[in-house]
Amino acid sequence: MVLSGVKKNDKCRIKQVVGGGYARKRLYELGLNSGAELKMVKNDFGPIIISMSGHKLAIGRGLASHIEVEKE
Amino acid sequence: MQTIALVGNPNSGKTTLFNVLTGSNQHVGNWPGVTVEKKEGSFKHKGAVYNVVDLPGTYSLGAYSEDELVARDFIVKGNPDVVINVVDATNIERNLYLTTQLLEMGANVIVALNMMDEAELKKIKISTEALSEALGVPVISTIAAKKKGIGELIESTVDIISQKPRQIVFTYGNEIDNEILNLRDLLKEESLPYPAGWMALKLLESDKEMLLIVDGMKKVKDHLDTLRLNNVDYELDIVDKRYAYVNGISKRCVEKPDEEIVTATDKIDKVLTSRLFGLPIFGLIMFLVFQLTFVIGSDFLGGYVETAIGYFGVLVEGLLLTLGSPDWLVSFVIEGFIGGVGAVLVFVPLIMVLYFFLAILEDTGYMARAAYIMDGIMRAVGLHGKTFISMIVGFGCNVPGIMATRTLENKKDRMIAILINPFMSCGARLPIYLVFIAAFFPNNGGLVLFIIYALGIAMALLMGKIFSKTLFKGESSHFIMELPPYRLPSASGVLRDMWEKVWDFVRRAGTVIFAVVALLWVLSVLPMGVEPYSQESILGRIGTFIAPMFAPAGFGTWQASVSLFAGIAAKEAVVAVLGMVYAGVSEGSELVTAIQGSFTTLSAVSFLVMTLLYTPCAAVIATVKKETNSYKWAAFMAIYPFVLAWVLAVIVYQVGSLMGF
Numbered sequence: 001m002v003l004s005g006v007k008k009n010d011k012c013r014i015k016q017v018v019g020g021g022y023a024r025k026r027l028y029e030l031g032l033n034s035g036a037e038l039k040m041v042k043n044d045f046g047p048i049i050i051s052m053s054g055h056k057l058a059i060g061r062g063l064a065s066h067i068e069v070e071k072e
Numbered sequence: 073m074q075t076i077a078l079v080g081n082p083n084s085g086k087t088t089l090f091n092v093l094t095g096s097n098q099h100v101g102n103w104p105g106v107t108v109e110k111k112e113g114s115f116k117h118k119g120a121v122y123n124v125v126d127l128p129g130t131y132s133l134g135a136y137s138e139d140e141l142v143a144r145d146f147i148v149k150g151n152p153d154v155v156i157n158v159v160d161a162t163n164i165e166r167n168l169y170l171t172t173q174l175l176e177m178g179a180n181v182i183v184a185l186n187m188m189d190e191a192e193l194k195k196i197k198i199s200t201e202a203l204s205e206a207l208g209v210p211v212i213s214t215i216a217a218k219k220k221g222i223g224e225l226i227e228s229t230v231d232i233i234s235q236k237p238r239q240i241v242f243t244y245g246n247e248i249d250n251e252i253l254n255l256r257d258l259l260k261e262e263s264l265p266y267p268a269g270w271m272a273l274k275l276l277e278s279d280k281e282m283l284l285i286v287d288g289m290k291k292v293k294d295h296l297d298t299l300r301l302n303n304v305d306y307e308l309d310i311v312d313k314r315y316a317y318v319n320g321i322s323k324r325c326v327e328k329p330d331e332e333i334v335t336a337t338d339k340i341d342k343v344l345t346s347r348l349f350g351l352p353i354f355g356l357i358m359f360l361v362f363q364l365t366f367v368i369g370s371d372f373l374g375g376y377v378e379t380a381i382g383y384f385g386v387l388v389e390g391l392l393l394t395l396g397s398p399d400w401l402v403s404f405v406i407e408g409f410i411g412g413v414g415a416v417l418v419f420v421p422l423i424m425v426l427y428f429f430l431a432i433l434e435d436t437g438y439m440a441r442a443a444y445i446m447d448g449i450m451r452a453v454g455l456h457g458k459t460f461i462s463m464i465v466g467f468g469c470n471v472p473g474i475m476a477t478r479t480l481e482n483k484k485d486r487m488i489a490i491l492i493n494p495f496m497s498c499g500a501r502l503p504i505y506l507v508f509i510a511a512f513f514p515n516n517g518g519l520v521l522f523i524i525y526a527l528g529i530a531m532a533l534l535m536g537k538i539f540s541k542t543l544f545k546g547e548s549s550h551f552i553m554e555l556p557p558y559r560l561p562s563a564s565g566v567l568r569d570m571w572e573k574v575w576d577f578v579r580r581a582g583t584v585i586f587a588v589v590a591l592l593w594v595l596s597v598l599p600m601g602v603e604p605y606s607q608e609s610i611l612g613r614i615g616t617f618i619a620p621m622f623a624p625a626g627f628g629t630w631q632a633s634v635s636l637f638a639g640i641a642a643k644e645a646v647v648a649v650l651g652m653v654y655a656g657v658s659e660g661s662e663l664v665t666a667i668q669g670s671f672t673t674l675s676a677v678s679f680l681v682m683t684l685l686y687t688p689c690a691a692v693i694a695t696v697k698k699e700t701n702s703y704k705w706a707a708f709m710a711i712y713p714f715v716l717a718w719v720l721a722v723i724v725y726q727v728g729s730l731m732g733f
Binding site for chain 2 (some may be wrong): 054
């Protein structure tokens with residue numbers, strides 16, 4: 001499944017980022033690389049908000065649909 | 073003198089540490105990339121002076137944004153004696169990612185493990201000894217906001233200045249390591265601006281700057297092409313390897329609770345970013361900020377400044393007359409200098425209050441939420457959410473507004489953000505509106521002002537949409553933004569920031585605007601013997617020459633034309649010049665009466681539309697040149713708003729006339 005489909009408060013682990021152009025490397029550098037664990041904080045409209053070890057990151061919906069994840 | 077560079081992630085407390093170390097006038101920000109310029113300071117320790125450079129906050133030392141380039145260029149080429157790497161203890165993995173890049177560069181690093189108090193609240197335990205052992209560099213725990221650990225940090229920093237950095241050998245796995253060696257050997261045959269090994273690594277990361285440098289090196293290029301043909305791409309693998317290294321260290325040195333602790337930030341965010349309340353709250357906050365700015369800054373404090381300048385003018389005039397000064401000198405000092413610069417200084421309180429509130433919004437961390445909330449609306453017109461931050465800054469002044477676009481990493485987003493910024497009505501245009509409101513809409517001032525600002529925003533969004541469909545096609549870049557924890561802003565931080573901006577404005581009033589006013593004065597008294605500020609003066613002739621152009625918009629008088637002409641030099645000059653040509657005064661009721669006499673309500677409205685939208689001031693055009701590095705875009709910035717403003721002003725006047733206004 002993709003990150004934009006994860007429900008609020010659900011936890012998941014990143015499998016890979018597909019496409020997304022140069023933003024892919026930026027995500028990796030921010031710690032969203034394969035194996036990273038995160039929690040969905042907000043997923044209703046506009047960018048999604050995730051939390052990685054308590055730090056929040058807003059990610060555009062389009063980009064979030066390029067991030068493949070698996071549920072924990 | 074020894075130089076120390078400060079490097080760290082945005083929101084790691086780097087700027088706070090810089091302030092504590094140097095005590096200089098610096099600014100604490102919460103939205104990414106607020107430290108866009110290289111800031112320097114110094115401190116004394118045991119009789120020696122140390123120079124400190126505050127580098128832009130970055131997550132990485134790639135070549136994506138200008139901030140990153142500035143930071144890494146300074147570390148590689150500026151040869152700082154020590155690099156203090158500020159690490160946010162609550163977010164150690166991501167922060168140590170930057171540390172690994174510093175170590176790769178062979179920098180002489182010391183880690184300031186900052187915000188240890190917040191880490192404690194989150195029940196995160198870090199062993200500084202183990203971390204220091206693992207990284208091979210000194211690690212000092214600090215709480216910059218409470219000035220803790222600073223003495224120790226300074227001691228250790230001074231200690232390692234004399235030492236050579238320990239060469240740390242990273243491994244990215246056999247395959248990548250070998251490839252780095254291959255490339256390095258090829259690079260060593262050329263003359264290079266950077267160390268060969270580091271360049272090899274960066275080339276494998278497809279670093280744009282490095283690829284440009286090796287463009288003419290045939291062997292290197294051929295080698296890279298071969299790799300590409302064989303679909304060898306290590307870019308993300310290298311990032312993964314760095315993270316693997318960091319995670320290994322973190323496992324040994326950091327203890328974290330299993331479950332994240334719900335913080336106050338989480339609770340506040342539930343409301344402030346909520347689907348239902350987010351936007352209305354944001355609107356309310358912005359409305360309050362502007363309302364308070366006008367009430368406190370203009371109505372309340374502005375009056376005192378005006379009175380003070382008035383007294384000062386009378387005093388100086390009296391003094392000059394007692395000394396028997398010639399008439400031209402009295403005219404220059406009173407009308408040119410005190411009148412012109414005074415007309416500008418009246419707005420200092422207003423700018424002060426506006427920047428005070430903007431600094432609070434930044435320092436609390438709310439600005440990042442504002443960008444998040446606005447992303448949806450901005451995206452609908454083809455803009456990036458972060459563009460909105462530069463637009464808000466533009467309300468103060470378009471020069472910092474345009475500089476704030478540096479946080480946009482995509483060229484397309486950034487160009488559009490730059491080109492629409494001048495439609496955000498800056499503080500210097502406000503006096504024009506206030507004078508015309510006093511003359512024609514004394515009872516609906518707030519509403520008229522609101523409409524003017526809203527028209528500016530609407531034009532910015534409209535032009536953004538048009539540009540994204542025509543000049544800059546293609547996808548807007550993805551939205552990635554950190555939402556930092558909410559923090560109580562420190563009074564000293566907010567006041568420092570405010571003071572810095574106000575001082576900048578006053579300095580401009582004292583220099584640039586003074587020069588403009590002086591030049592206009594000279595043009596107004598030449599040729600010799602004419603009545604100053606009359607139609608026969610050079611200034612009057614310029615106005616007379618361009619006036620016909622504005623006739624269809626209803627204000628084709630030489631006076632209005634010449635004030636618009638002066639406004640291209642500095643917007644503050646519009647009111648000053650109107651004052652001179654109409655009433656021989658720069659502000660007050662005489663000017664208002666004079667304007668009532670020479671404008672109709674309709675031509676006043678069309679004049680307001682013109683002043684809101686036409687060519688931005690010279691400082692803005694120069695900034696566009698600097699930021700885009702292109703005379704073409706600077707010229708475009710000067711011309712297209714003029715055309716747009718003229719067309720709209722004509723439409724307002726012509727349609728209004730037809731409707732019988």
